[in-house]
Amino acid sequence: MVKSLPLRSEVNSEETWNLQDLFKTEEDYNSAVTELEKEVASYADQFKGKLTDASTVIEGLKGYATISEKIVPVATYARLSASTDQTNDEAQMRSSKFGSIAAQIESQLSFVNSELLSLPTKVLQEAMQKSAEFQNFLEKLISKKDYQLHPEVEKTLAAYSSTFNGPYGLYNTTKMVDMAFEDFEVDGKSYPLSYVTFEGDWESEPDTAVRRAAFEAFSAKLKEYQHTTAKTYDMHLQIEKTTSDLRGYPSIFDYLLFNQEVDQSMHDRQIDLIMNELAPHMRKYAKLLQSVHGIDKMTFADLKIPLDPTYEPKITVEESKKYIDDALAIMGNDYIHMVDRAYEERWIDFVQNKGKSTGAFCSSPYGNHPYILISWTGSMEDVFVLAHELGHAGHFYNANREQNVFNARPSLYFIEAPSTMNEMLMANHLLANSNDPKFKRWVISSIVARTYYHNFVTHLLEAAYQRKVYERIDEGGSVNANILNNLKRGVLEEFWGEDVDIIDGAELTWMRQPHYYMGLYPYTYSAGLTISTQVSKRILEEGQPAVDQWLDVLKAGGTKSPVELAKMAGVDLTTEQPLRDTIAYIGELIDELVALTEEIEAAKVNE
Template identity: 60%
Template sequence: MSKALKERKDVEEALTWDLSAIYATEEEFQSDIKKMKELALKIEKTYKGELNTADKINECLDEFRKLYEYIVLIGSYVELLVSVDYTNNENQDKYSKAMNMVSDIESRLSFVESEIIEVKDEVLEEAIRNSKENTNFLKEKKRAKKHALHPEVERVLAALSGTLEGPYQVYEQAKHADMDFNTFIVGGKEYPLGYALFENEYEYENDTEVRRAAFKVFSYKLRQYQNTTATAYQLQVQKEKTLADLRGFDSVIDSLLFSQKVDRDLYNRQIDLIMEKLAPHMRKYAKLLKKIHNLDEMTFADLKIAVDPEYDPRITIEESKKYIEGALSIFGDDYLDMVKKAYDERWVDFAQNKGKSTGGFCASPYGSHSFILLSWTDRMAEVLTLAHELGHAGHFKLCNENQNIFDTDVSTYFVEAPSTMNELIMANYLLSTSDDKRFRRWVLSSMITNTYYHNFVTHLLEAAYQREVYKIIDEGGSVQAATLNSIKKEVLEKFWGDDVKIIDGAELTWMRQPHYYMGLYSYTYSAGLTIGTEVSKRILKEGQPAIDDWIEVLKAGGTKTPVELAKMAGVDITTDKPLLDTIEYIGSIIDEIVKLTEEIEG
């Protein structure tokens, strides 16, 4: 069972990422900060009050792109430093200083967007015609015209950008630096507990008594912070409401969807259809787990247990290479070369240590390679997670190589498609490596418990909860811990019905995700996976032509809308069909797992 987590300083270097790929020395870091500040001053001095012709606008934006590259590298570097150890005060200080500088620069240069937005349409159209590099940026400014505020207001908001991120910073500090989990005892044995230990190990623990005890103690600690966390969240949604009102949006939801370039129909469809159509399939899966494990009742704390508790393949980081490389090689030599470099050049932080951010993510700063955060547990399921994050890395490698920095801002509606599709590519590859029924059932159940449960259930239920919160905020209300607990519990009960008991602590699940501080992000996982599922099925059926289309989609970056990107890949997301087909596909996987279970146990 789990051991107490190490301090970051005690972690083996080979398990950590190498941030020297961004800045090898402190001198390099400080040099870029100096260049960033000098370029910002130059732009302000040269162009403020002068952006009234197409030529001046494009000249300014050519310099602004260079500045943006410095901002992205510097910001990414300090964020990555902090993410692996929130208890490191030196890195926290470095982060705060850097982000304060960026906020100051963004405030002083807010005139760039304000002046561009204020010029006559014919000047803006001329600027668009005259510069391919700046075309999409300028088109976005034109689209944003009706929601722009007075230049001085925009300047103040930019100056406050760091402060406006305060709710998220409070949440992260409470979660990673302040929550000190107690050990717990089962059967006379003492078990350590931490955020990462619970989410990476205890939720999957086969021993029911240990698993439920861990959930109880974990929930007890969360409850101690529910009011602080709720206050941070209330500040976040109230901030979003205020900004939505100031910019003339009808609701917070419309405001947050604006940057995603999708409408409310696509947003509501994901939530409503999955809540209605997927729930019966997932309840069927929950009943199967209850039967296999001979549980007295199926509770919320039992939902992530394995179909085959005695068959949990273990794999080392080194051993994972052959599976990752074998599966992802279908995307070509350049993609495979990236995968190999991710291992060899330490793009991935595999370590488990105190203060480290939970879950996983991939950061892909323009001008460098990607950096992936994981907490490797030696479970075979980690291979699917790594494939997921490498999907982000592959996407932004191709995007960053083929687009300028203005055109790498991919809509969050689409951004999870390349990553979740990689999980399916990996699962299908694993299925091809063995005819053993037990292994096949394990792979299929991993697709359900990892890929689909995580993205179509966990994140989707977050989205359903989040929509209810915004309804309250749009009506002028506020949310406290009791309200948030009630909303979350109702959403869980609606989805799971009588087949899963929503025990005490389940209602606190809203406290566990940072996505609520990132706009309407949670629902996009299922949106991306819908696209990913349909494209992966097309790849299985058509082979290279489908792969070639997908590579072109990845290269396109932010130059296309989600609808256009999906269409390039052969998927029409303006209709219900892709989502309904995906739900049916999930149901077919569950049906096969049930059948295989009967054959294996029969």
């Protein structure tokens, strides 16, 4: 039975993360902010107007790197303390206040890029030759030369950065603070509802009547806020469009993909191939769910149900550690040491409480250890989610140690490869340890329903919808709730065809995803999983040499483009083949689920 969520003050602190590793006390945090503001002012006095030759460029960048490292812990502390309880006024005010301070700092430091880009390219190239440490930073900076505005304009835009982030903050406030869900009833029995309980429990509830009632009640509440949420989103889109136009990018897609170091063809390939070629496999999966559960008509509200809910063990946090340690052991002792520390040193926030951000994420502040947020429900899906987030942690645990603060973070296109890799390693480990048909079906259905459905279907359909939204914005248009609902419904109907009924409420799923405030992010999940699927196959076949190559990729951080990083791991992203191979692999998994189900049903008949 799902219970109402406790307040943050009522949860077991041992199952929360320990932010004291960032700052012991509030006083320490405030002192660090004050000191940072002084250092930024002093740095500006020392270097503004003086970045004139290779030597001063190098000295200036050393100081800039030091300040960048000091910004990280205070920014992380402000954000993480707010993410666990959106109803905590003190945490929200701290986060908001630091947002304003960060904008001021960014404005004060905007002269660095402006002055560097006003120098002749040969001066920057000389600085690169003298200091390899800053070569990557300067190369990327030079590539932005055509899109750099007048220094005073850059300074003004930086000062407004906190305001420009306003729509995302407003979205979270609407979702996590204002949107209060009432209990719903089925056959005279009352059930509690919230964002966390819907996405963590009711969406996958085996009882069809309860699941559909929860979906209806959840959708009804979303609908009450659709116009405010749409206006918030349109505000965000117009800011992006204006910025793209001001900087002179050919299109909003060019602007949003620039820092990802990929062109639009790689973005579109993910969407077009999956929409066309994965759809038949996923429709077969939907028909299998329908058959096994005896559902008359498969609807959108039924797509997240487990294939075999009777074979879904409840897993404690402590038990999850053994699963994850065993599955990731192939990554080596150093990696497992990191995983063990994550549990022992409270890097992970497991609890469910009112006001906590939905979903899961990993924050990996440079110079400190990673932090993971998850709302633990005790299902196998949680183990895959935690393995996923530990993949992000392992990535930056390695990259942050090997690279400087400018070089640690790779392109967004690559960011989901290390995370989904861990899900693949988890699946491979579980499959290798049993021949029991019911266990195998459970594991494969977990891979399909969690790893591939989530990353290759849910996020990819978000990307297909997002592309339609940006095409409209790029032509000078705007959006409202009706337009967004129609676009989302159209994408869902195109993918699922006649096999799934896209019922009322399905079109509102655009309201649930914060990724839309993070640029062209949703498609990168399938891009990352394409890479990790291929590399995990190599690890299965080749063992240690493939693991060593993958660890080298993690350590490389952002020193190479996504295509170069994938190439290091033996995957050629310049062709469609890795994506086609991955889609074929998903098809094979679904075919195996069908075969295992037939075997299990036949065994029942013969008993």
